[in-house]
Structure formats: structure tokens, C-alpha cells
Amino acid sequence: MHELSIAYNLVEIADAAARNAGALRVKVVHLRLGALAGVVEDALRFGFPVAAAGTRVEGAELCIEPVAVQVFCAGCDAPRTLAPPFVFRCPVCGQPTARLLQGREIQIESIEIEESEGGDDATTHS
Amino acid sequence: MQPRILEIRQAVLDKNDQLARDLRSRFVAAGVLAVNLVSSPGAGKTALLEETLRRLLARGWRAAAIVGDLATENDARRLARSGAPVRQIETGGLCHLEADLVARRLEGWNLADYDFLFIENVGNLVCPSDYDLGEAVRAVLLSAPEGEDKPRKYPPMFHSADIVLLTKLDLAAAVEFDRDAALASIQAIAPHAVIFETSARTGAGIDAWIDSLVTRHASYVTRQP
Numbered sequence: 001m002h003e004l005s006i007a008y009n010l011v012e013i014a015d016a017a018a019r020n021a022g023a024l025r026v027k028v029v030h031l032r033l034g035a036l037a038g039v040v041e042d043a044l045r046f047g048f049p050v051a052a053a054g055t056r057v058e059g060a061e062l063c064i065e066p067v068a069v070q071v072f073c074a075g076c077d078a079p080r081t082l083a084p085p086f087v088f089r090c091p092v093c094g095q096p097t098a099r100l101l102q103g104r105e106i107q108i109e110s111i112e113i114e115e116s117e118g119g120d121d122a123t124t125h126s
Numbered sequence: 127m128q129p130r131i132l133e134i135r136q137a138v139l140d141k142n143d144q145l146a147r148d149l150r151s152r153f154v155a156a157g158v159l160a161v162n163l164v165s166s167p168g169a170g171k172t173a174l175l176e177e178t179l180r181r182l183l184a185r186g187w188r189a190a191a192i193v194g195d196l197a198t199e200n201d202a203r204r205l206a207r208s209g210a211p212v213r214q215i216e217t218g219g220l221c222h223l224e225a226d227l228v229a230r231r232l233e234g235w236n237l238a239d240y241d242f243l244f245i246e247n248v249g250n251l252v253c254p255s256d257y258d259l260g261e262a263v264r265a266v267l268l269s270a271p272e273g274e275d276k277p278r279k280y281p282p283m284f285h286s287a288d289i290v291l292l293t294k295l296d297l298a299a300a301v302e303f304d305r306d307a308a309l310a311s312i313q314a315i316a317p318h319a320v321i322f323e324t325s326a327r328t329g330a331g332i333d334a335w336i337d338s339l340v341t342r343h344a345s346y347v348t349r350q351p
Binding site: 001002005006009010013014017018021023027028031036037038039085086087088089096097098100104105106107108109110111112113114115 | 129130131132133134135136137138139140141142220221222224252253255256257278281282283285313314315316317318
């Protein structure tokens with residue numbers, strides 16, 4: 001259950017970015033999550049509010065964009081998308097390939113923030 | 127008020143990745159080959175490591191180990207029997223090692239005094255896969271009693287392996303281990319991985335695994351024992 005650790009890292013980054021931008025709170029966190037990242041989405045969603053409690057990220061929505069596993073096939077000289085259950089072989093020509101192009105991402109893409117000046121929600125929140 | 131979108135584009139484990147990069151530079155500068163050993167609990171990491179350390183020392187190499195354990199010091203005690211310096215990281219429930227824990231446990235050790243540093247991770251085939259520890263080699267164990275299809279069940283971990291070690295092969299007949307199925311299953315997930323078939327009890331395959339580590343060590347260090 002390392003998803004809670006990951007949730008804390010995620011919140012730490014989002015909270016720091018919001019603070020640097022002078023924002024009072026984060027409304028949405030956009031995350032790209034690779035199918036081969038070894039992260040269980042439900043567990044991450046469960047851990048996220050726990051990690052966010054008491055930070056600018058508290059109450060934020062976690063928006064997860066799944067990233068498919070893509071490998072490069074030298075035989076076809078082309079990127080190929082693999083579907084689960086994963087077998088690292090080109091789905092077109094069958095050649096084994098270990099060259100991963102994407103699919104391990106646990107990347108925070110962006111956050112949607114509420115500025116501290118003049119926001120109605122901001123005042124009701126505090 | 128319209129919310130503003132702030133681009134971040136940062137890996138969530140960036141902090142760990144940076145610390146791991148620092149560790150990797152230190153390992154390379156000191157000429158020590160770091161090996162991250164991962165497997166499910168009970169796959170034989172400690173037995174393999176004890177035998178590996180014993181044989182490396184007997185060959186005149188200088189080797190040390192750091193062992194992550196949830197609660198006990200049993201593994202560290204077992205490993206110390208090999209004669210190699212061993213340090214324990216009590217993770218206190220954390221299901222994986224992080225670069226920061228390794229860096230802190232290395233304090234006071236002069237890395238240049240060693241040729242090989244083994245990091246025995248917490249027994250877990252899921253969580254450790256995302257955490258780079260600065261290792262040069264990630265070795266994943268698959269023991270005969272676990273079943274041949276483990277790699278297909280845990281693709282993130284097995285795909286991240288440089289080396290896969292089949293362990294406890296002395297039990298192969300007793301557990302009706304299907305060697306061909308196991309090899310096919312590893313090759314399906316990690317076609318790049320080098321495979322060794324071992325038994326720490328009989329010693330089978332251990333020298334071949336050690337030879338491959340020695341070769342990798344030589345690839346970035348010229349010093350010999």
C-alpha cells in the first residue's frame with residue numbers, strides 16, 4: 001500500500017505549487033497515471049483525501065488521466081500500444097521488445113487553483 | 127471567480143528520483159556496484175544474499191549489505207554470518223525502501239571501501255517497483271514454490287528487472303515447478319532480463335550470478351581484488 005506515500009508526495013507538490021502561486025486552495029489535481037506504474041487507482045483515491053487533510057489541497061478533486069503502455073518495436077520501426085495483460089511483444093509482428101516509451105508515469109500535470117484575492121469561495125472556506 | 131490552471135508537469139516521486147540520482151553518482155564515483163534485491167516475502171532474498179556475500183568475500187571482493195525489514199533484525203543477523211558488514215533499516219511498516227532511507231543508513235560508511243553493495247528490499251512485489259534506490263542492477267527473485275506465473279501477475283516489478291533469479295530450485299520437483307512455463311512467463315514481461323537458475327541450499331547457479339555481477343562491476347571500474 002505505497003499509494004498513501006504517493007498521495008502524500010502528490011499533495012506536497014500541489015500544496016507547494018499553490019503556495020508559490022499565492023493560491024488559497026486547490027480545486028482540482030490533474031494526474032497522469034501509467035498502466036505499468038504499479039499504482040492501484042482506487043487505493044490512491046482512498047489515500048488522497050487523507051494526505052490532503054489540513055493543506056491547501058483539502059477537498060480537491062483528483063482527476064486521473066490513464067496512460068496506456070506503449071513500446072517501440074524495432075522490427076516494425078514503430079511505437080505500439082500494449083493492452084493488459086501485458087506481454088512485451090509487438091502486437092503486430094510478435095517480436096519481443098523491452099523498449100518502453102510510456103506507461104510508468106506517475107506525473108502531476110497541473111492543478112486548478114483559487115486565487116486568494118477576491119474569491120467568494122475563498123472567504124467562505126476560511 | 128474562475129479557477130486558474132497551473133502547469134506543473136512533475137513526477138510525483140521526483141524527490142526520490144533526485145535522491146536516487148545522487149546516490150547513483152556516489153556509487154559510480156566510489157566504484158561500488160549497487161544491487162537492489164526485490165521479491166515477494168519468503169522468496170529467499172536473505173538466503174541468496176548470505177550465500178552471495180560469503181562467496182564474494184571468499185573470492186577476495188569487498189561487499190556490504192543493507193537490509194530492509196519491517197520489524198525484526200533477524201535478516202541482518204543471518205547476513206552478518208557471512209562476515210560482510212551489514213546494516214539494517216527497520217522500516218517500521220513501510221512496504222518499500224526509499225532512496226532517502228538508504229542514503230541515511232549509508233552515513234559513516236566509506237563507499238570506496240567496497241566493490242559491491244547489496245540492498246535487500248522489503249519483501250513485496252508491488253510497492254518497491256516505483257522507488258529507484260540508485261542501484262546499478264535490479265534483481266528480482268522468483269522462487270519455485272511461488273508458481274510460474276508470478277511475472278505476469280506483477281508486470282511493473284518484473285519489467286523493471288535487469289536480472290531475474292529463479293530461487294529454491296532444490297524444491298522444484300516437490301512443488302512440481304514447471305521450468306519452461308516460468309522462463310516463458312519471465313520472457314513475456316522482461317525480455318531484456320538475464321535469468322539465473324539458483325538454489326542457495328545446493329549452491330546451484332550462485333557462481334554464475336556472481337560472475338555476472340563481477341562482469342558488470344568491471345564495466346565501470348578497473349580495480350581488481
